[in-house]
Amino acid sequence: MPGTYQRIKLPYGLNELEPIIYFKTMYYHYNILHQNYETKLNEAVRGSELEQQFPTLEKLMENLEQLPAEIKEDVQFFGGGLINHNFFFTHLVKASKILEEKIGLELLGVIEKKFTNLENLKKELVKSALKVRGSGWT
Structure with a gap:
């Protein structure tokens, strides 16, 4: 119930x-x-x-x-x-x-300024995410 x-x-x-x-x-x-x-x-x-x-x-x-x-x-x-x-x-x-x-032009400009391109941003996000610790359950 x-x-x-x-x-x-x-x-x-x-x-x-x-x-x-x-x-x-x-x-x-x-x-x-x-x-x-x-x-x-x-x-x-x-x-x-x-x-x-x-x-x-x-x-x-x-x-x-x-x-x-x-x-x-x-x-x-x-x-x-x-x-x-x-x-x-x-x-x-x-x-x-x-x-x-789609990513707006303004956001894309910020991404390119900081990371050069979208692929580099994705790589940095993955690298950062892999450092996060969780409960260990997979």
Whole structure:
């Protein structure tokens, strides 16, 4: 039985972000971690009046100071994970959309001034991204 506070429905398939983000990574983050935040948050508030008092996830998270002490930490942790993942997933687009979009001349001028060309920018982004540490799950 789904609770009041839910994950967003993805406007793309878990494999449609490849080769930028691998299917296994998306699967783990959406179907395991994100689902767990949703489930645990709804378990934490079950039986309380919070769902009526704060009908949206945003309202719930904006009013943490009003929550009972015995569930506040769980709501903050699981609600924070849920809202952060919702935010994250809404800002991703299919790889094909990225490749189809055009760069404006002004932005291209800035890129060329700093990186010489678009390919050098891409190389620097990859180099920088490879330095980021994560949970180690691949």
